[in-house]
Amino acid sequence: MKIIKAIIFNADGVVIDSPKIFSVQYQEKYKISYNKMLVFFDTVFQDCLVDRADLKEAIKPYLKDWQWDKSIDELLKFWFKAEDKPNFKIIDFIKKLREKGIKCYLMTNQEKYRTEYIKKEMNFNKYFDQVFFRPILATKSRM
Numbered sequence: 001m002k003i004i005k006a007i008i009f010n011a012d013g014v015v016i017d018s019p020k021i022f023s024v025q026y027q028e029k030y031k032i033s034y035n036k037m038l039v040f041f042d043t044v045f046q047d048c049l050v051d052r053a054d055l056k057e058a059i060k061p062y063l064k065d066w067q068w069d070k071s072i073d074e075l076l077k078f079w080f081k082a083e084d085k086p087n088f089k090i091i092d093f094i095k096k097l098r099e100k101g102i103k104c105y106l107m108t109n110q111e112k113y114r115t116e117y118i119k120k121e122m123n124f125n126k127y128f129d130q131v132f133f134r135p136i137l138a139t140k141s142r143m
Helices: 022-030 034-041 044-049 072-082 088-099 112-121
Strands: 006-010 103-108 130-133
Touching: 006 088, 022 034, 022 072, 034 044, 072 112, 088 103, 103 112, 112 130
Parallel strands: 006 103, 103 130
Antiparallel strands: none
C-alpha cells in the first residue's frame, strides 16, 4: 500500500482559476491591441520570470503604448487583482488533505512581485505548507 505524503499544486489554472488572464482583461478595458502587449510578454517579461530583470523597471518603456498613465504600482495592483481568483473547491480539498497529515505545496513560475502577492494578499501562505517560487527558463508567455 502506497501512502501519499505530499502533493504539489500548480498556481495558474489549478489553484488560481481566473477566467481571463490579465492581458486579455487589460486589452478589453483599455481597447489596445493584442500585439502591443505581446511585445512585452514575449520578450522582456521572460527575463522577469527568471529573475534577470525587475518587472517594475522592465515594464516602464511599454506603458505609453499600453495607454497607462498611472503609476507602475497601480498597474501591478490592477494586474494582480485581475487574476486574484482562488479556486476554493481546490483550496477546500487542500485543507482536507492537510487535516489528514498530507503536506501540500504550491509551485509557481512567477516573477517576484506576483509571487509575493500570491503568498500574502491571496493568503496562500496559509493554505499551503510552503509556496515555492522557482524562476525557470520560460518559453512563450501565458499571455
